[in-house]
Amino acid sequence: MPPALEVDSLRKRYGARTAVDGLSLTAATGAITAVLGPNGAGKTTTIECCEGLRRPDAGSIRVLGLDRAAASSAPLLRERVGVMLQDGGLPLAPRAGAVLDHLARLHADPEPPARLLERLGLTDVAGTRVRRLSGGQRQRLALAGALVGRPELAFLDEPSAGLDPQSRHAVWDLLRELRAGGTSVILTTHLMDEAEALADHVVVIDHGRVVAEGTPAALTGGARIRVVLRAGAVSPGTAAAGGHPAGPGDALVSALDAALAAAGRGDLRVLDGDVADARGRGPAHASDRVLHIGGPQDPDAGAVVAVATALAQIGHPDATVDLHRPSLEDAFLALTGRELRQEAS
Numbered sequence: 001m002p003p004a005l006e007v008d009s010l011r012k013r014y015g016a017r018t019a020v021d022g023l024s025l026t027a028a029t030g031a032i033t034a035v036l037g038p039n040g041a042g043k044t045t046t047i048e049c050c051e052g053l054r055r056p057d058a059g060s061i062r063v064l065g066l067d068r069a070a071a072s073s074a075p076l077l078r079e080r081v082g083v084m085l086q087d088g089g090l091p092l093a094p095r096a097g098a099v100l101d102h103l104a105r106l107h108a109d110p111e112p113p114a115r116l117l118e119r120l121g122l123t124d125v126a127g128t129r130v131r132r133l134s135g136g137q138r139q140r141l142a143l144a145g146a147l148v149g150r151p152e153l154a155f156l157d158e159p160s161a162g163l164d165p166q167s168r169h170a171v172w173d174l175l176r177e178l179r180a181g182g183t184s185v186i187l188t189t190h191l192m193d194e195a196e197a198l199a200d201h202v203v204v205i206d207h208g209r210v211v212a213e214g215t216p217a218a219l220t221g222g223a224r225i226r227v228v229l230r231a232g233a234v235s236p237g238t239a240a241a242g243g244h245p246a247g248p249g250d251a252l253v254s255a256l257d258a259a260l261a262a263a264g265r266g267d268l269r270v271l272d273g274d275v276a277d278a279r280g281r282g283p284a285h286a287s288d289r290v291l292h293i294g295g296p297q298d299p300d301a302g303a304v305v306a307v308a309t310a311l312a313q314i315g316h317p318d319a320t321v322d323l324h325r326p327s328l329e330d331a332f333l334a335l336t337g338r339e340l341r342q343e344a345s
């Protein structure tokens with residue numbers, strides 16, 4: 001079976017602005033793939049090229065094994081692919097239920113519209129004109145429209161943007177149900193929790209390029225032991241790098257590594273400092289010292305005790321030691337030096 005989507009070296013410019021800059025990605029069949037990036041990173045442009053709504057300047061796209069650029073692919077893909085646009089793309093005058101009924105009639109074996117309306121909490125507004133729906137209701141109606149044809153592959157552009165937490169969880173449950181039924185889902189999001197909660201595979205894009213990809217766990221790199229030494233507690237010999245990543249030749253790092261090795265925990269080592277903390281988000285004071293310690297396996301409680309004991313031995317009994325699981329947000333910041341909420345500029 002071919003992958004649900006294969007994008008190779010995609011490029012798209014709008015005048016002088018390069019929106020997508022040689023982007024390649026593959027989305028597996030039956031999986032949820034999240035394309036994650038800040039506003040303006042090129043997510044919508046990429047997905048609209050894959051949907052056939054924009055013509056790429058260069059590169060190739062295969063959707064369900066079919067060449068997106070071939071004229072013969074369009075009618076086949078229309079039947080097999082569901083599309084939810086970022087702005088909904090819905091007509092405003094008709095009633096919500098009528099819009100979904102109309103879309104259902106375009107497909108040979110549609111999902112019963114009433115069931116989808118119910119699943120997405122829209123039954124009560126089926127008789128309401130689209131114009132009068134709230135933003136969140138329109139969003140859910142657009143999702144229903146993408147799914148009513150029982151697509152093999154669904155492209156969803158920011159499916160839960162602007163939804164309240166309850167509606168968002170209803171959408172997530174529906175997407176998990178689709179995956180369990182074998183549907184491939186490709187969604188764009190700038191919501192970290194959405195990517196972490198749903199995606200089997202995350203493609204992180206920035207400035208129109210893929211900057212990292214993998215499972216959420218692989219991207220975040222697993223748990224670490226975090227040590228915070230308050231500014232006043234850091235001895236003069238080790239305070240110089242306060243708030244910055246641990247560097248080679250650092251006296252504190254060498255002493256801690258040696259104490260761990262002497263205690264038979266040579267598997268635990270001080271890793272590079274964490275960028276998120278180095279930028280001052282972690283510790284309460286910029287001059288606090290933060291170290292991350294990890295090993296080949298996810299550290300357990302015994303490893304935390306070993307680190308605390310080693311710190312006490314080398315003169316830092318007051319250090320705070322805890323287990324820290326980096327989020328995708330941390331990973332994005334480490335990769336790009338920017339927070340996801342910031343505009344790509």
Ligand SMILES: Nc1ncnc2c1ncn2[C@@H]1O[C@H](COP(=O)(O)OP(=O)(O)OP(=O)(O)O)[C@@H](O)[C@H]1O
Binds near residue numbers: 017
């Ligand atoms: N029709 C257009 N004409 C000109 N520039 C555009 C057009 N559409 C997008 N752009 C620009 O291309 C870049 C990528 O935009 P795109 O919408 O693909 O990003 P995005 O990651 O989906 O962002 P968002 O999360 O805000 O939707 C941005 O700089 C945007 O301003």
